[in-house]
Amino acid sequence: MVDVGPAELRDAAAKRAAMVRDELDRLQEGIDRHHDDVRRLRRELGQAWEALTDALVPDLDGARLDRLSARLEAPSLAAASVHAAIEADRRELERGVADLEAERARRGDSAALAERLREIKAEMAPHAEVIDLFEREHAWRELFDLGYGSAGYPLRWWQFRYYRHRRHADELLASLGPQVGAATFAELRERYLAEREARAALAREWESCTTRKSALDNLDRGLRVALAARDAVAERHLAGVRRSVRKRLHKLPPDELAERFTDLPEVHRAALHIAGLDAKRRALERIVHAWIERPRTELLELLNGDERDLVELARDGCERAMPWELFVDAYPDLRPRWSERWRIFERCRGALLGFDDYASRTAGMSWWQVMVGVDPPPPPVDGD
Amino acid sequence: MISEAEGCAILTRVFESRGYQIARDVLLAVGGVELTADGWDAEARVGFEYMTLEAGDHADLTTEEMAELDERMERGELFLFVIDETRIEVAADLEWAAEAFLDEVSRRRAGGEGG
Numbered sequence: 001m002v003d004v005g006p007a008e009l010r011d012a013a014a015k016r017a018a019m020v021r022d023e024l025d026r027l028q029e030g031i032d033r034h035h036d037d038v039r040r041l042r043r044e045l046g047q048a049w050e051a052l053t054d055a056l057v058p059d060l061d062g063a064r065l066d067r068l069s070a071r072l073e074a075p076s077l078a079a080a081s082v083h084a085a086i087e088a089d090r091r092e093l094e095r096g097v098a099d100l101e102a103e104r105a106r107r108g109d110s111a112a113l114a115e116r117l118r119e120i121k122a123e124m125a126p127h128a129e130v131i132d133l134f135e136r137e138h139a140w141r142e143l144f145d146l147g148y149g150s151a152g153y154p155l156r157w158w159q160f161r162y163y164r165h166r167r168h169a170d171e172l173l174a175s176l177g178p179q180v181g182a183a184t185f186a187e188l189r190e191r192y193l194a195e196r197e198a199r200a201a202l203a204r205e206w207e208s209c210t211t212r213k214s215a216l217d218n219l220d221r222g223l224r225v226a227l228a229a230r231d232a233v234a235e236r237h238l239a240g241v242r243r244s245v246r247k248r249l250h251k252l253p254p255d256e257l258a259e260r261f262t263d264l265p266e267v268h269r270a271a272l273h274i275a276g277l278d279a280k281r282r283a284l285e286r287i288v289h290a291w292i293e294r295p296r297t298e299l300l301e302l303l304n305g306d307e308r309d310l311v312e313l314a315r316d317g318c319e320r321a322m323p324w325e326l327f328v329d330a331y332p333d334l335r336p337r338w339s340e341r342w343r344i345f346e347r348c349r350g351a352l353l354g355f356d357d358y359a360s361r362t363a364g365m366s367w368w369q370v371m372v373g374v375d376p377p378p379p380p381v382d383g384d
Numbered sequence: 385m386i387s388e389a390e391g392c393a394i395l396t397r398v399f400e401s402r403g404y405q406i407a408r409d410v411l412l413a414v415g416g417v418e419l420t421a422d423g424w425d426a427e428a429r430v431g432f433e434y435m436t437l438e439a440g441d442h443a444d445l446t447t448e449e450m451a452e453l454d455e456r457m458e459r460g461e462l463f464l465f466v467i468d469e470t471r472i473e474v475a476a477d478l479e480w481a482a483e484a485f486l487d488e489v490s491r492r493r494a495g496g497e498g499g
Binding site for chain 1: 453454463465468481
């Protein structure tokens, strides 16, 4: 009997660990793809439910609602009840619209306010120009703030700064006086103050108009929303009835749902679609669990064992050996098995995802048989 | 910027050109105010006081003291040109202001206003 020594054992463990890591990566990709598949199926299921409720409740026709109410044993879906709720809702919304319209009329004209705002802007411009004329002069601010040209000016004729101010004031008067029609600095000051006050008054009016305009705009928005709600009242109740129907039918097992509506072809088709999608989702979960998740767990354990072996075999003085016959069993080539597993998985997944002829299901056949066929059979679930 | 020494020299020149006899650093007692005038003609009772931050002079005269000086100058008892600017960039500004002050003193002495 030939023994396999530590070097060969280490090579075999390292080689297998590398292959297992690659396979684990591939399995992880399979899980990611599965999550994408489930998301797509969920979207499609939502659309199928919409198709079913649209077919079951295409409108709020009284006779149809009464039949549906009886069929689902749901008095709240009876025509009298639904139509009364719509009328109550409509009346309430009409009241709201009337209130908003009255308030709108009471608050005046938005266009007139907008026009006044444009006028104020135009009226402010010449004042701003004159004020700017003053404020562009670097000496103006100090003289104005100190009250030069007014009784409040604090400096006296025996102070140097008084003369500096006087000089600046003379220069400002020479420059600004002719432009604004002022003969003395006091007149300059008065003109500046008058311009500022005029601008401030317009700014106050602007603020007030803006506030009123904003309130009117809010009212207009509220009115638009209320009108839209009033106009869409029937539509909203139709959506509510459909939601209520869906909630009730959701409680039924999907296959039973299809059986309940064999007399309504369009509804039956939608119900089969829902049942098929549900079966498809469960079948996908099953194949992913059996051929992706479970092998992944097993391979992780195998990898952990190989990594422990590699640590031990790398130690100085390790004399571990294994008879050739045992070595062949311990390190078999796993790739053919993996390849076969992937082949079956991909075939089943492709068949499941590609299936769309839900109406073709016949009594006595499982969804798996309809979608995938008899070979391979569905993988057993844990505990089977 | 003109220093206090340069400023005082300029003011002395301007005042003297207008006929005043300026003595430097004269101790003045005006009512409750005591100060050392940078330039002073004791006979004419005309002079100047240069207040700069560098000499810390701004702390020398309180608001009350300034008010008392004002009162006396309004009555024509004395005329003290107070340079209350911390930064004077150009000599011509100081000269122009001193001439304008002395014109005002002449006007007041001639009986235009005050004492």
